[in-house]
Amino acid sequence: MSASPVYTPIADHDAELAKAEAGVAKLAASRNDRWYPKFHIASNGGWINDPNGLCYYQGRWHVFYQLHPYGTQWGPMHWGHVSSADMVTWRREPIAFAPSLEQEKNGVFSGGAVIGDDGKVKFFYTGHRWANGVDNTGGEWQVQMLAEPDDDTLTHVTKRGMVVDCPREKVHWHFRDPKVWKTAGKWWMTFGVSSAEQRGQMWLYESDDMVDWTFKTVLFEHPDPNVFMLECPDFFPIRDAEGHEKWVIGYSAMGAKKHGFDAHSTSAAGYQIGSWTPGEAFVPETEFRLWDCGHNFYAPQSFNTAAGDTEAPGRDGRQIMYGWMSPFIQPIPMENDGWCGQLTLPREITLGSRCGDIHTAPAAEIEGLREDTIDFGALELTQDGEKVLLDDAEAVEIEMTIDLDASTAERAGLRVQATGDGAYTAIGFDEQIGRVVVDRGAMRNGDRGYRAAPLDTDELTGKLELRVFVDRGSVEVYVNHGHQVLSSYTYASEGPRAVKLVAESGSLKVDSLKIHHLKSIGLE
Numbered sequence: 001m002s003a004s005p006v007y008t009p010i011a012d013h014d015a016e017l018a019k020a021e022a023g024v025a026k027l028a029a030s031r032n033d034r035w036y037p038k039f040h041i042a043s044n045g046g047w048i049n050d051p052n053g054l055c056y057y058q059g060r061w062h063v064f065y066q067l068h069p070y071g072t073q074w075g076p077m078h079w080g081h082v083s084s085a086d087m088v089t090w091r092r093e094p095i096a097f098a099p100s101l102e103q104e105k106n107g108v109f110s111g112g113a114v115i116g117d118d119g120k121v122k123f124f125y126t127g128h129r130w131a132n133g134v135d136n137t138g139g140e141w142q143v144q145m146l147a148e149p150d151d152d153t154l155t156h157v158t159k160r161g162m163v164v165d166c167p168r169e170k171v172h173w174h175f176r177d178p179k180v181w182k183t184a185g186k187w188w189m190t191f192g193v194s195s196a197e198q199r200g201q202m203w204l205y206e207s208d209d210m211v212d213w214t215f216k217t218v219l220f221e222h223p224d225p226n227v228f229m230l231e232c233p234d235f236f237p238i239r240d241a242e243g244h245e246k247w248v249i250g251y252s253a254m255g256a257k258k259h260g261f262d263a264h265s266t267s268a269a270g271y272q273i274g275s276w277t278p279g280e281a282f283v284p285e286t287e288f289r290l291w292d293c294g295h296n297f298y299a300p301q302s303f304n305t306a307a308g309d310t311e312a313p314g315r316d317g318r319q320i321m322y323g324w325m326s327p328f329i330q331p332i333p334m335e336n337d338g339w340c341g342q343l344t345l346p347r348e349i350t351l352g353s354r355c356g357d358i359h360t361a362p363a364a365e366i367e368g369l370r371e372d373t374i375d376f377g378a379l380e381l382t383q384d385g386e387k388v389l390l391d392d393a394e395a396v397e398i399e400m401t402i403d404l405d406a407s408t409a410e411r412a413g414l415r416v417q418a419t420g421d422g423a424y425t426a427i428g429f430d431e432q433i434g435r436v437v438v439d440r441g442a443m444r445n446g447d448r449g450y451r452a453a454p455l456d457t458d459e460l461t462g463k464l465e466l467r468v469f470v471d472r473g474s475v476e477v478y479v480n481h482g483h484q485v486l487s488s489y490t491y492a493s494e495g496p497r498a499v500k501l502v503a504e505s506g507s508l509k510v511d512s513l514k515i516h517h518l519k520s521i522g523l524e
Helices: 013-029 333-337 364-369
Strands: 046-057 060-068 078-084 090-092 107-115 121-130 140-149 157-164 171-183 186-195 200-207 214-221 229-239 245-254 267-275 298-304 319-325 347-351 358-362 370-375 379-381 386-390 396-403 411-418 425-430 435-439 450-454 463-470 474-479 484-489 498-504 508-518
Touching: 013 046, 046 078, 046 121, 046 298, 046 319, 060 107, 060 319, 107 140, 107 298, 121 157, 121 171, 171 229, 186 214, 200 229, 200 245, 214 245, 229 267, 229 298, 229 347, 245 298, 267 298, 319 484, 358 463, 364 370, 379 386, 379 498, 386 508, 396 411, 411 463, 425 463, 425 474, 435 474, 435 484, 450 484, 498 508
Parallel strands: 046 107, 107 171, 140 171
Antiparallel strands: 046 060, 060 078, 078 090, 107 121, 121 140, 140 157, 171 186, 186 200, 186 229, 200 214, 229 245, 245 267, 298 319, 319 347, 347 358, 370 508, 379 508, 386 498, 396 463, 396 508, 411 425, 411 498, 425 435, 435 450, 463 474, 474 484
């Protein structure tokens, strides 16, 4: 006989959702839009973090996200929700989850969506409460929860309750962020754990019915003893050029030491590629690599579009990922604007020809955002040259190809959001370090610093392809068709925001350059 979820209500869920909607509306009423994104997903008010519950179902794309509806800093977590028929124009849906059960009274934490054997969506997420009932000084009590939508719109859910309790004697606080999939006739669940010895691990559970779950093994333990938790884990198969199946394990390593270009924060989000036999531990075959080299990227989640009805449009088997553009470092100017945080563009994950060579390029649908195109053709700048491409650009995509062999500049590329006070964000190739750089040193708002994405030896000559998305307060830079990516907030100054082409201490040859103005995704 199958076990039943543990369900302990402490509040009316619909009433809590109504309160949350009112909280977001209050913040949105006085929102400052100076950096509010035009073509990235964000809440209309309040704080957001991790993407959750990603899926394509009954002809619509669904993105949920962690939401604090009562303030612009992290707080008791809810789930916000947006959906789209084409991944271009989005609409706001009702807030999906608010704390209403004892098991989640201090927060409905991250989780995912999966299509069950019945063809219906199941949501698995973490219920969070403070162990002492008050704050984090007594530790955290986290458990895995199940919920199901009431209809195919996914706009209202029924919570089923707790399906995996925390064995608290074996865990040091952290026990969260479930990922569920089906392989070899069984359902599997992994999530991040801080073991009793404070080692960052991912545990593996199995189930026949998605309700009764049994611990199987430790799927993966991070080799660095400083890493005490693997947050927001991901796990999925991918095929190499010869058609061989590999498995990708993704996680955000909490506690890692900063180490130059390779680990520029203490919570780096990255992946490893390896092999996995169902029921056994993951066997890494590559080193850890960052998903994104920018300032603001964390907690990515991916899903496969082939789940469910394979005859439906959109079910083409792509692995699509969203990340959270994470504003970890103070000052965070948008906290004062009635909202805080946005997601990245959707990215398709593919495996390149070299081992460990994952690419994450914008999903093909993103081209549907283009309203018009300015084709500048080939351009050349002499020593320390500068050319204004646009006098003002609020939301644009820039495609450019740099001829590295014919350029001599120490650093060359773009200055975006260049304003009258001398502020700008620099994006381009730094010849001295052999990397593509996003440099915020000239910004007037927020934290500064720069980030640098590595290039392979064969990428340091010939043509360098850059695809740069500039939104009101952020940039995403895709290098050589997504071989590397950099995502950063930019907090432009007041006034017109110019786009310039610049060569520093040398010349620049650009084979082609196009700028596309981008339309709103409809969430403003």
